[in-house]
Amino acid sequence: MKTVLLIDFGSTYTKLTAVDIDRECILGTAAAYTTIETDINDGLEAGLKILQSKIGTLDFNECYACSSAAGGLRMITSGLVPDLTGEAARLASLGAGAKVIKVYSFELTEDDVEEIRRIKPDIFLLVGGTDGGNTECILHNAEVLANMKPDFPIVLAGNRSAAKKCQEILSGYEVYVCPNVMPKFGELNIEPAQKQIREIFLNRIIQAKGLSRASELLSDIMMPTPSAVLQAVELLSGGCEDESGIGELVAVDVGGATTDIYSIADGMPEHMNTVYKGLPEPYAKRTVEGDIGMRYSIQGIVDSAGIDRICELSGLSEDVATALIQDLKLNPDKVPENDKEMENLDFALASCAVEEAVTRHAGTISESYTLLGKVLVQEGKNLTNVKNIVVTGGSLIHSQRIYHITENALYSLSNPSSLRPKIVDVWADKTYILAAMGLLSSYYPKTALKIMKKELEYHGHSK
Amino acid sequence: MENQGKKTLVMGVIGADVHAVGNKILQHAFTEAGFEVVNLGVMVAQEEYISAAIESGADAIVVSSLYGQGELDCRGMREKCDEAGLKGIPLLVGGNIVIGKQKFEDVERRFKAMGFDRAFPPGTAPETTIEALRELLHIDGEN
Numbered sequence: 001m002k003t004v005l006l007i008d009f010g011s012t013y014t015k016l017t018a019v020d021i022d023r024e025c026i027l028g029t030a031a032a033y034t035t036i037e038t039d040i041n042d043g044l045e046a047g048l049k050i051l052q053s054k055i056g057t058l059d060f061n062e063c064y065a066c067s068s069a070a071g072g073l074r075m076i077t078s079g080l081v082p083d084l085t086g087e088a089a090r091l092a093s094l095g096a097g098a099k100v101i102k103v104y105s106f107e108l109t110e111d112d113v114e115e116i117r118r119i120k121p122d123i124f125l126l127v128g129g130t131d132g133g134n135t136e137c138i139l140h141n142a143e144v145l146a147n148m149k150p151d152f153p154i155v156l157a158g159n160r161s162a163a164k165k166c167q168e169i170l171s172g173y174e175v176y177v178c179p180n181v182m183p184k185f186g187e188l189n190i191e192p193a194q195k196q197i198r199e200i201f202l203n204r205i206i207q208a209k210g211l212s213r214a215s216e217l218l219s220d221i222m223m224p225t226p227s228a229v230l231q232a233v234e235l236l237s238g239g240c241e242d243e244s245g246i247g248e249l250v251a252v253d254v255g256g257a258t259t260d261i262y263s264i265a266d267g268m269p270e271h272m273n274t275v276y277k278g279l280p281e282p283y284a285k286r287t288v289e290g291d292i293g294m295r296y297s298i299q300g301i302v303d304s305a306g307i308d309r310i311c312e313l314s315g316l317s318e319d320v321a322t323a324l325i326q327d328l329k330l331n332p333d334k335v336p337e338n339d340k341e342m343e344n345l346d347f348a349l350a351s352c353a354v355e356e357a358v359t360r361h362a363g364t365i366s367e368s369y370t371l372l373g374k375v376l377v378q379e380g381k382n383l384t385n386v387k388n389i390v391v392t393g394g395s396l397i398h399s400q401r402i403y404h405i406t407e408n409a410l411y412s413l414s415n416p417s418s419l420r421p422k423i424v425d426v427w428a429d430k431t432y433i434l435a436a437m438g439l440l441s442s443y444y445p446k447t448a449l450k451i452m453k454k455e456l457e458y459h460g461h462s463k
Numbered sequence: 464m465e466n467q468g469k470k471t472l473v474m475g476v477i478g479a480d481v482h483a484v485g486n487k488i489l490q491h492a493f494t495e496a497g498f499e500v501v502n503l504g505v506m507v508a509q510e511e512y513i514s515a516a517i518e519s520g521a522d523a524i525v526v527s528s529l530y531g532q533g534e535l536d537c538r539g540m541r542e543k544c545d546e547a548g549l550k551g552i553p554l555l556v557g558g559n560i561v562i563g564k565q566k567f568e569d570v571e572r573r574f575k576a577m578g579f580d581r582a583f584p585p586g587t588a589p590e591t592t593i594e595a596l597r598e599l600l601h602i603d604g605e606n
Contacts, residue, residue, distance in 0.1 A: 081514040132499065133471070133520035185473075185501040185519050275481065275506050368506070370479040371530045377506065 003027065004444075005060040006436035007044065007218075008225055009034055009067035012256070014043040016051050017436035018058065024450045028055040029431060036069045063218050064439045068225035073097060073201050076121040078104035080128035080137045085158065087279055088181040089127045092157070092190035094286045096197040097227025098123070099258075107137055108144040121152050122205050123197055126166070129159030131183045142166040146173065153200050157181045157193040176200065186279060198223055226286060228438030229253065230262055233390060234284050235437075236452050237264035240445045246453070249388035250361075250421060251434075252409060254353045254395050256295040256332060261361040262286050267381025267419075274365070274376040281363075281381050289357045294349055294395045295332035298325055305352035313348035321345060335398075347405065350395050355408035363419045378419070384411055386421040390456065392429035402428050403460040410462055426459040470600050473516045474525040475503030476558075478536035482529040485558070489527065492589035498596070509540045513547045522600050523553040525592065526579075533560035534573065541578025553599040557583030557592060 002021040007014065014034045018027040032047035034040070052058075075098040079086035082105040093100045101119050104112055116124075126145065128138035138158040145154060146169050153174040156166050163177050178193045206222050223231075229251070239245030248265040263285050269276050291300030302310065302325060311321050324345050328334055336343040363380025389406055391397065399405060403426050411422045433455055441448040472493055476486050483505050490502045501519050503511055512524050524544075528536060537556060544552055556579050561570050567584045574582035581595045596602075 081518050084514055084518045128518075130501075130519045132469075133518055135520070182518070185503075185515050275504070277506070277511075368479055370481055370506075371532075372481055375479070375481055375506070 003058050003060050004440060005063040006439050007047075007063070007065040008228070008435045008439075009036070009040065009043075009065060009069040010225065011068055011070075011072070014040075014047050014069075015432065015436070016044075016047045017433055018051060018055060018060070019436075019440060019447070019451065021061075021444060021447055024447050024454075026431060026433065026451060026455060027058070029433070030054065034069050040069070062443070064222075064442070065218055066223045066225045066228040066435055066439050067206070072099045072226075073197075073205060073224045074099050074101050074119070074122045075125060075197075076100075076102045076104070076116060076119060077125040077127070078108060078141055079158075080106060080134055083278065084185075085127045085129065085182050088188055088190060089125050089157075091188065091279075091282060091285070092181050092193045093125055093197065094288060095190060095230065095282060095284065096194040097201075097224030097230065097286075098197065099288065099290075108141045113144060113148050117148065123200055124150065124152055124154045125193065125197070126154055126156050127158040127181050127193075129162065129180075130185050131160045131180050133159055133161075133185075135159055135162040135165075138162050139165055139169065142169040146170050149173075153204060155193055155196050155200070157196075188280060188282060190282065198227060223439070225435050226260060226288075228435040229260070229392070230284060230286055230438065231441055232434045232438030232448070232452065233262050234264055235441045235445055235449050236390070236456075237388075240449050243446050243449050245449070246388050246427075248386045249390055250358065250383060250386050250409065250424075251390040251392065252354055252358065252396070252406070253391075253393040254350055254357070255293055255393050256395075257290075257293040257297050259289045259292040259353050259357040260286060261289075261357050263361060263381060263383055263386070265381060265383055265386050267363065267383060269376075269378045269382060270385070271376065273374075274378050276378050278379045285361070285381065287357075287361045289360060292353050292357050294346065294353065295328055295334075298328055298349065301349050301352050301356070304356045310345070310348045310352060313351050314344040316341060316344060316348075321348075343400075346395060347399065347401055350399060350405045351408045354396075354405055358409040358420055359415065359418050364417045365419055366417055380419070382419040384419050384422050387424055388427060389421060389424045390427045390429060390434075391459075392432065392434050394432075397428055397430050397432060402426065406459070407462065423462055425461050427456040428459050429455075430457045431455050469497060469499040470522040470596075470602065471499040471501065471519050472523050472525055472596070473501045473503065473512055473519065473521045474527070475507035475512060476505045476527045476529065477507055477509070477512075478528060478530070478532055479506060480528055480530045480532070480536075481505045482527075482558075485529065486527060489525070489589055489592075492593065493525075496593045509536075509543055512540075513543055513549060516544075516549055516552065517547060521552070523555065523596060525596075526554065526556040527558045528556065528560045529558045531559055531562040533558065537574065537577060537579065544578075553580045553596075554578060555581045555583070555592065555595065555599075557581075557587055559585050
């Protein structure tokens with residue numbers, strides 16, 4: 001029997017998944033508190049003990065891990081125009097699994113330097129200008145960064161005409177040069193920069209974050225958890241060799257502090273009379289809503305949905321709902337268990353979180369009247385034809401009403417300009433294995449795909 | 464550097480105008496004439512020309528308008544360019560830029576007053592615009 005252990009060092013829990021490669025199945029899963037402040041191995045060992053109590057002692061042949069512990073991969077990006085290279089840099093970082101703390105546009109200022117010092121990013125992504133285009137901005141920003149004597153690695157992925165000069169300006173610091181994230185106007189090329197970001201994470205960040213102590217157990221590969229999830233859903237969508245995928249999909253991960261949305265879909269306009277505006281978006285796109293989360297970011301949900309809507313969905317009075325929300329702010333570790341009121345509140349919170357985050361992720365369509373008649377203008381991805389939604393994250397997979405929460409991700413007549421999926425099958429990652437399968441897919445893609453197709457639980461079809 | 468020495472143009476059809484054919488022909492003609500072309504297509508807002516020009520380090524902006532509303536759509540564009548740091552960038556406009564039959568000299572005067580360097584009447588051949596671009600960008604002979 002060939003066995004592989006997959007570890008996800010999360011911010012709160014260290015999650016373990018044991019896989020039997022030959023039989024293509026999950027042997028067992030376990031979770032324990034992450035112990036990043038002391039020794040990461042303590043939490044890992046506690047988890048291993050739980051796992052052993054379930055499936056017996058095993059000698060694992062291979063072991064891989066991903067991590068979002070110690071704040072995850074914290075990045076700052078700077079580009080030129082906010083909607084263009086600024087956005088390209090943001091998309092590149094998010095797709096690499098980073099937490100984007102700050103996005104700067106145009107020239108960096110003295111105040112920005114102060115802020116960068118305060119934030120202490122793990123990696124800085126410096127871009128600006130299309131190839132052969134503007135060089136002043138990126139050169140200026142390289143100069144500003146060099147003057148602040150950066151102790152963080154810098155990934156340079158801007159105008160190639162300025163790359164050499166930027167490198168000179170930043171000589172003596174840790175700089176990695178990549179192809180431009182926007183080589184031509186409106187054309188994204190974010191994969192090389194993402195690859196570089198992941199490599200730096202692997203070589204440098206892991207040590208800095210005290211994860212290397214766990215590394216003697218690991219065979220290879222370490223990636224940010226969101227990057228592993230993205231890899232998993234890409235495989236689940238596209239398939240591998242003769243094993244087919246489930247097709248275009250949207251994945252939703254509502255966490256305590258943030259909500260991540262992934263879409264693996266083309267998303268270009270359906271009809272000839274639709275004009276597309278703005279940057280073309282990546283086929284595999286990830287967005288993170290830092291203000292939408294079930295516990296630490298609970299206020300963001302209340303702000304965006306309104307307390308009335310939360311009361312309506314939960315059936316609670318405003319006084320009760322407000323009191324419960326206050327309580328959860330102070331005690332973010334609380335879970336509903338058998339508390340009916342809290343369960344209803346969580347249902348309402350999750351529904352609103354899903355609705356808001358998917359709406360922000362999806363594109364929009366609007367009508368415009370011209371002398372030649374009506375024209376439709378699309379911005380962002382059109383997800384109306386996506387046929388699958390995969391939900392993951394503790395707050396969703398433990399809910400009794402997964403389907404009804406997920407319904408809020410769908411196209412709605414009350415907001416017809418939002419291009420969200422119309423008719424879908426809902427799948428739940430009940431065993432919480434997506435990140436683990438993303439890791440596994442680096443080595444055993446077909447096995448990872450088969451396990452996902454087996455383990456994801458079907459939760460209904462929307463009408 | 465692949466576009467060394469080449470001058471970069473940002474072009475597109477302004478406003479709520481969806482005339483796509485002439486836009487493609489012009490793109491072809493400009494590229495053939497040796498320009499690096501950033502074509503924004505149809506229904507382009509002033510801000511989009513400006514953002515594209517900043518990012519691509521453009522040498523000139525060529526605005527087309529075919530549906531008669533060009534005068535409204537182009538208003539304030541020079542001021543926005545100034546604001547965005549594109550001071551003095553050549554602005555050219557052409558097509559059916561106003562409604563009805565008007566003396567083109569008057570139309571041209573109005574567009575020049577709005578800060579456009581050149582305005583072209585309906586039926587202008589691409590060569591004429593290319594010639595004007597060469598003059599404005601001080602390009603000698605074949606680009």
